[in-house]
Amino acid sequence: MMSPFHISAIALISLILRLILTVHSYNSPLDELSKIRRRISHRTSTPEDSTLHVQPGSSFKVALFADLHFGEDAWTEWGPRQDVNSIKVMSTVLDEEQPDFVVYLGDVVTANNIPIQNSSLYWDQAISPTRDRGIPWASVFGNHDDMPFEWPMEWFSSTGIPPLHCPVNASCPGESEGGKGCSFKGTTRLELMMNELKMNNLSYSKFGPKDLWPSVSNYVLKLSSTDDPESVVAYMYFLDSGGGSYPEVISNAQAEWFNRTSQEINPNSRVPEIIFWHIPNQAYKTVAPRFYAHRNCIGSMFVEKVSAQEAETGMMKLLEGRSSVKAVFVGHNHGLDWCCPYKNMWLCYARHSGYGGYGNWPRGARILEITQQPFSLKSWIRMEDGYVHSEVLLSSSTRKE
Numbered sequence: 531m532m533s534p535f536h537i538s539a540i541a542l543i544s545l546i547l548r549l550i551l552t553v554h555s556y557n558s559p560l561d562e563l564s565k566i567r568r569r570i571s572h573r574t575s576t577p578e579d580s581t582l583h584v585q586p587g588s589s590f591k592v593a594l595f596a597d598l599h600f601g602e603d604a605w606t607e608w609g610p611r612q613d614v615n616s617i618k619v620m621s622t623v624l625d626e627e628q629p630d631f632v633v634y635l636g637d638v639v640t641a642n643n644i645p646i647q648n649s650s651l652y653w654d655q656a657i658s659p660t661r662d663r664g665i666p667w668a669s670v671f672g673n674h675d676d677m678p679f680e681w682p683m684e685w686f687s688s689t690g691i692p693p694l695h696c697p698v699n700a701s702c703p704g705e706s707e708g709g710k711g712c713s714f715k716g717t718t719r720l721e722l723m724m725n726e727l728k729m730n731n732l733s734y735s736k737f738g739p740k741d742l743w744p745s746v747s748n749y750v751l752k753l754s755s756t757d758d759p760e761s762v763v764a765y766m767y768f769l770d771s772g773g774g775s776y777p778e779v780i781s782n783a784q785a786e787w788f789n790r791t792s793q794e795i796n797p798n799s800r801v802p803e804i805i806f807w808h809i810p811n812q813a814y815k816t817v818a819p820r821f822y823a824h825r826n827c828i829g830s831m832f833v834e835k836v837s838a839q840e841a842e843t844g845m846m847k848l849l850e851g852r853s854s855v856k857a858v859f860v861g862h863n864h865g866l867d868w869c870c871p872y873k874n875m876w877l878c879y880a881r882h883s884g885y886g887g888y889g890n891w892p893r894g895a896r897i898l899e900i901t902q903q904p905f906s907l908k909s910w911i912r913m914e915d916g917y918v919h920s921e922v923l924l925s926s927s928t929r930k931e
C-alpha cells in the first residue's frame with residue numbers, strides 16, 4: 531500500500547510531466563476533443579504524449595496502408611464489394627505481420643464518389659481492421675479524402691439517379707429534412723480528424739498546429755525504448771501534402787514548422803527521422819527509374835509516371851540538409867511500389883492496399899521494421915496472398931547522387 535503522501539507526490543509529478551508534454555506536443559486540439567482526451571488520459575499508455583514504445587532488444591514493426599479509397603459507388607454491387615476486399619487485404623497483412631503500428635497513408639476514402647454527408651462512416655470502416663486488433667495507428671490526408679461529391683453525368687440521362695444504398699445510420703439524398711441531404715460538400719479534413727480522434731483511443735493522429743491550416747495532418751511521433759524513455763529510437767513525421775480542397779503542395783509554413791520542430795527536439799540530428807506524406811514531391815521524379823533501368827531502386831512496379839506535388843516550397847531542401855532523415859514514404863501512384871536512393875535518404879512508395887482507386891495490380895502493404903542499438907530500418911512488401919518481396923535496408927548509407 532502506498533501512503534497518501536506517496537500518492538499525491540506521484541500525482542504531482544505526473545501533472546508536471548503532463549504539463550511539460552503538453553507544451554512540447556504541437557497539436558492544437560479543438561475544445562471538444564481535448565475534453566474527450568482528458569477523460570481518457572488517465573489510462574495507461576495513450577496517444578496523448580505522442581510517444582510510442584518499443585521493448586529493448588525487440589524491433590518495432592509498422593504497416594503502411596495506402597490508397598484504400600473506401601466508399602466508391604455505394605449504389606452498385608461492386609462498390610461495397612471492393613471495400614469488403616480491402617478489409618480482407620488489411621486483415622491478412624495484420625494477421626501475418628502482427629505490426630506494432632499502422633500508418634494510413636492517405637486516400638482512405640474517395641470522397642468525390644460518396645453521396646452522403648458524412649465520409650467518416652467510410653473512414654471508420656477503413657480503420658476498423660486495425661482497431662479491432664487493438665493496434666494503434668496514425669493517419670495523414672490524401673487528395674481524395676475531403677473532395678466534394680462529383681455528380682455522375684449518367685445520372686442525368688434516362689437511367690436517372692439510382693437508389694442509393696447508404697451505410698447504416700447515414701442519411702441518403704432526400705431522406706433528411708430541408709433538402710440538406712442533396713448537398714454533398716464533402717467532409718472537411720477537420721471533421722474527419724475530429725471523428726477519428728473522438729471515437730478512437732488508439733489513434734495517434736493529430737490536428738497539427740492551427741497556423742498550418744488548411745493543411746491538417748502535421749505532427750511528429752516519438753518512438754522510445756521502454757527501458758529508457760529518454761533514449762529516442764526514431765522520430766516519425768507526418769505531413770499533409772494537400773489536394774482535395776486546396777492545392778497539392780507542402781507549404782512554406784509546413785517546411786518552417788518542420789525546421790523549427792526538428793531543430794528543437796533533435797538539434798544534433800542524432801536521432802533517425804522517418805517521414806510520411808501522401809503525394810510524392812518533385813525529387814521522386816529525379817530518381818524514378820526510366821527505360822527499365824532500375825539503377826539502385828528496389829521494387830516490383832515501375833509502370834507509371836510519378837504524379838508529383840504542384841510546387842516545391844523548401845521542405846525537400848530541409849530534409850536533404852539533415853543526415854538523420856532516412857526515408858520518405860508516399861502513396862498516390864497506385865502503379866509504383868519502389869524505393870530509390872536519393873542523396874542522404876531513400877524515397878519510397880508504399881503499395882496500393884485498397885480495392886478502391888484506379889488500377890488492378892495485386893494489393894499489398896509496405897512493412898517497415900525498426901531496430902535499435904544499432905538503429906536499422908528494413909522494409910519489404912507483403913501481398914494479399916502472403917507473398918513477400920522487395921526487401922530493402924533503408925538505413926544503409928546512400929550518399930551517391
Ligand SMILES: *[C@@H]1O[C@H](CO)[C@@H](O)[C@H](O)[C@H]1NC(C)=O
Pocket residue numbers: 648650651654725729
Ligand atoms: C459522422 O460520422 C461519424 C462516424 O460514424 C460520427 O461519429 C459523427 O458524429 C458523424 N457526424 C455527423 C455530423 O453526422
Ligand SMILES: *[C@@H]1O[C@H](CO)[C@@H](O)[C@H](O)[C@H]1NC(C)=O
Pocket residue numbers: 698699
Ligand atoms: C443507428 O442508430 C440507432 C438509433 O439512433 C442506434 O440504436 C444504432 O446503434 C445505430 N447503429 C449504428 C451501427 O451506429
Ligand SMILES: *[C@@H]1O[C@H](CO)[C@@H](O)[C@H](O)[C@H]1NC(C)=O
Pocket residue numbers: 570573574729731732
Ligand atoms: C478504448 O476504447 C474501447 C472501446 O472503443 C474500450 O473497450 C477500451 O477499453 C478502451 N481502451 C482504453 C485503453 O481506454
Ligand SMILES: *[C@@H]1O[C@H](CO)[C@@H](O)[C@H](O)[C@H]1NC(C)=O
Pocket residue numbers: 785786789790793844848
Ligand atoms: C531553419 O532554421 C534555421 C535556424 O534555426 C534558420 O537559420 C534557417 O534559415 C531555417 N531554414 C528555413 C528554410 O526556414
Ligand SMILES: [Zn+2]
Pocket residue numbers: 597599637672674862863864887
Ligand atoms: Zn489514391
